[in-house]
Amino acid sequence: MNRPKILAIQFKYLGDAVFITPALLAIKQQYPDSEIHVLVAKEVAPLFIHLPCISRVWAFPRARGKVNISESWPFVRDLRREKFDRSVDFGGNDRGAILSLLIGAKTRLAAIQTQPNLLKKLAYTQTIPSTILPESWVKRHLQLLKHAWQTPEPTSDEMVIAADPMLSLSAKNLLQDHPIICHIGTSQPKKEWPVHRWQEFYQLASKAGYQLAFSAGTNEREQGLLAELKILEPEIFALPPLLDLALFLAVLKEAAVVIVGDTGPLHFAAGLGIKVIGLFGTEDSVRHAAPIYGSNQRILGETCTCTQNLAHFTNCQSQSSCMASISADRVFELLQKTIVT
Secondary structure (H helix, E strand, O other): OOOOEEEEEEOOOOHHHHHHHHHHHHHHHHOOOOEEEEEEEHHHHHHOOOOOOOOEEEEEOOEOOEOOHHHHHHHHHHHHHOOOOEEEEOOOOHHHHHHHHHHOOOEEEEEEOOOOOHHHHHHOOEEEEHHHOOOOHHHHHHHHHHHHHOOOOOOOOOOOOOOOHHHHHHHHHHHOOOOEEEEOOOOOHHHOOOHHHHHHHHHHHHHOOOOEEEEOOOOHHHHHHHHHHHHHOOOOEEOOOOOOHHHHHHHHHOOOEEEEOOHHHHHHHHHOOOEEEEEEOOHHHHHHHOOOOOHHHEEEOOOOOOHHHHOOOOOOOOOOOOHHHOOHHHHHHHHHHHHHO
16 A cells, blocks of 8 residues: 655745644654655755655745746646645645645645635635634644644644754854854844844853854845944854855754844744744734744843834834843843753
8 A cells, every 4th residue: 555645835934934843743643654745945945854754855946926937847747746645735825826736636735814716726625714723823734734634733832843964063163162143133124133232242141151153144234234243342253144044054953042033043943952032022023923932932122112013114113122122131131041941
């Protein structure tokens, strides 16, 4: 008898991809003899390649807003040849719907926010209204499987990813015995802890003997934050831009603690089993982006007086931003508690 083949599809933001890992483990628990394949954007693939429960990762060549038929169709054709028994689209967007339809698993599942349009009626054989599912993405994915496939809750709902062990030595060489990583850039400026706060924190931590490594995203704006901090504190240890996600994961894996305001690196570090300290402007930002973290893993800014406006501005318009209200003393105090636990 052939082993059942199950395809998990996820086309969402880079950090959100980690949220499906408890669901993948739940599928493997329910169907221990199955082959589990994962279809994700090419840039996301390193998050899943080294997970033992996954038989194959399909790294889809994607360019935002563009469709390259000559590159995509051979890829889809190879997926069709796998003849999947089941597929589940955890993203539920149009790209995932189109691929679900074209790949053609016998059973095709997704959560639907509204009444399904024609595309989604054709794409999926099973749909669950998202209104009956939890807001937290981890729990939402698990409940989707429970409602549709009667998949039991896994033994743990913690996110789990794995770094490439072959990159461990390179990661150690990059960190140079600086076990606390401070990732100062974020995808949106309003999420960033101000550079002067990082300077204050660096002064407190370095005086106490902690060895910090500072990092940021590879784009010009985030690298500019590192350069600004370097001007204020020339002695800081800064990591070079890490263009390779696999190497970035390996570096995070070597850390003792990761301090960050960007949910992508925060989820990566947590998935790797590293202690984290997340910096968030408001309780609302935690509820939507990172509800899985406890009070010992996050610090909130002071009560926001302009929450309604935060959804409309790339940069916070307040003269005293929510993120700026987080003091260096608070972060340093939590670091001390985190290190000893």
